Amino acid sequence: MRSRIVYLSVALALAANAQYISRDGQKYVVDDMEYILVSPSSWQDITNTVERLRDMAAERWRMEHETAQGRAMWHGKETNRVVTAQGITWLYRDGYTYFEGPPEKVPRDRPQNARKTAPGQHAPPPRPSLPPRLAEKRKAMKSRAGRVREVNAVFGPGGKVIKVEGDK
Numbered sequence: 001m002r003s004r005i006v007y008l009s010v011a012l013a014l015a016a017n018a019q020y021i022s023r024d025g026q027k028y029v030v031d032d033m034e035y036i037l038v039s040p041s042s043w044q045d046i047t048n049t050v051e052r053l054r055d056m057a058a059e060r061w062r063m064e065h066e067t068a069q070g071r072a073m074w075h076g077k078e079t080n081r082v083v084t085a086q087g088i089t090w091l092y093r094d095g096y097t098y099f100e101g102p103p104e105k106v107p108r109d110r111p112q113n114a115r116k117t118a119p120g121q122h123a124p125p126p127r128p129s130l131p132p133r134l135a136e137k138r139k140a141m142k143s144r145a146g147r148v149r150e151v152n153a154v155f156g157p158g159g160k161v162i163k164v165e166g167d168k
Contacts, residue, residue: 071098 027036038046064070068090072078076093087101130138151166 065098071096 027034061074064074068078071090071092075096078090078092080091082089082091087099090098090100092098149166151164153161153165154163156162
């Protein structure tokens with residue numbers, strides 16, 4: 001009858017100084033525990049690779065859970081959904097729940113020179129700029145404000161002027 005290994009403890013150990021090991025992967029057994037020594041540079045490569053793989057897995061998980069199809073691939077078809085004022089909660093076969101809140105409001109871009117108004121107050125509409133000649137004419141009319149001539153005209157059918165009264 002063959003014997004079989006039921007349990008084997010192995011640990012990866014960082015050699016504090018590479019001069020203590022002749023090659024990466026040297027094995028040492030201490031009290032039924034096997035240690036594999038690696039140099040600091042190999043340790044760094046191994047741990048950085050593991051962290052990169054963790055980051056990639058987390059990003060893939062996040063991206064695939066953004067869509068209903070991706071969530072169904074991981075957890076099976078959705079079994080129920082609960083709609084509330086806060087949003088929708090999706091329930092899946094394996095017990096996974098996914099909450100989808102209301103869409104976020106996207107702030108509008110405001111020009112840097114825009115005036116801020118108090119809450120409940122509306123900003124006045126922007127004044128159109130006038131052509132130079134018309135602006136001069138209006139300025140001249142405002143300067144003659146004391147000498148305004150009032151005229152009353154009476155018009156008939158078809159826009160015909162019937163009577164004009166006023167200052168002369």
